[in-house]
Amino acid sequence: MSRKQPGQHFLLSTGARTLSLAKVLRMSEGAAWEAFKALRWSATGGDPVCPKCGCVAVYTYTARKLFKCKACGSQFSVTSGTIFASRKLPIRDILAAIAIFVNGAKGHSALQLSRDLDVQYKTAFVMTHKLREALGAEQAVQELSGTVEVDGAYFGGYVSRPTARKIGSTVA
Numbered sequence: 001m002s003r004k005q006p007g008q009h010f011l012l013s014t015g016a017r018t019l020s021l022a023k024v025l026r027m028s029e030g031a032a033w034e035a036f037k038a039l040r041w042s043a044t045g046g047d048p049v050c051p052k053c054g055c056v057a058v059y060t061y062t063a064r065k066l067f068k069c070k071a072c073g074s075q076f077s078v079t080s081g082t083i084f085a086s087r088k089l090p091i092r093d094i095l096a097a098i099a100i101f102v103n104g105a106k107g108h109s110a111l112q113l114s115r116d117l118d119v120q121y122k123t124a125f126v127m128t129h130k131l132r133e134a135l136g137a138e139q140a141v142q143e144l145s146g147t148v149e150v151d152g153a154y155f156g157g158y159v160s161r162p163t164a165r166k167i168g169s170t171v172a
């Protein structure tokens with residue numbers, strides 16, 4: 001089965017778009033974990049889906065915040081199979097990055113993000129790159145399929161001329 005889940009990227013879901021940075025910053029790590037889980041697996045109402053085989057029958061190890069697929073036996077975390085999988089960041093920081101990035105009207109620089117999240121520049125750089133890539137790729141797909149939602153988001157350098165023109169005409 002394909003690793004890519006059907007439908008829109010979770011970073012462009014309503015949940016991600018309406019994520020409030022202030023709310024995220026008030027969350028405990030546990031609450032942030034629940035919020036990320038609900039965001040990532042919104043299609044199943046927050047129930048974990050195996051990133052390897054797509055199975056929804058999953059054991060949950062609550063204490064370690066890990067899941068195990070009943071079908072293929074692979075263990076996974078809430079970030080496995082996402083662009084945040086290799087990041088050793090608290091989930092709250094990841095959520096904050098999403099709130100800043102997805103809701104920001106202008107592209108957020110890695111330097112700004114490293115200051116905002118109080119993480120190393122390199123960490124912020126990799127994260128901004130991955131976020132731009134994920135959001136940019138998804139927006140390109142949506143352009144092609146004609147289901148563009150214009151919300152004023154602009155990621156510097158990632159909107160090509162034809163795309164920009166199309167967005168402009170949609171607004172007008």
Ligand SMILES: [Zn+2]
Binds near residue numbers: 053069072073074
């Ligand atoms: Zn599986």
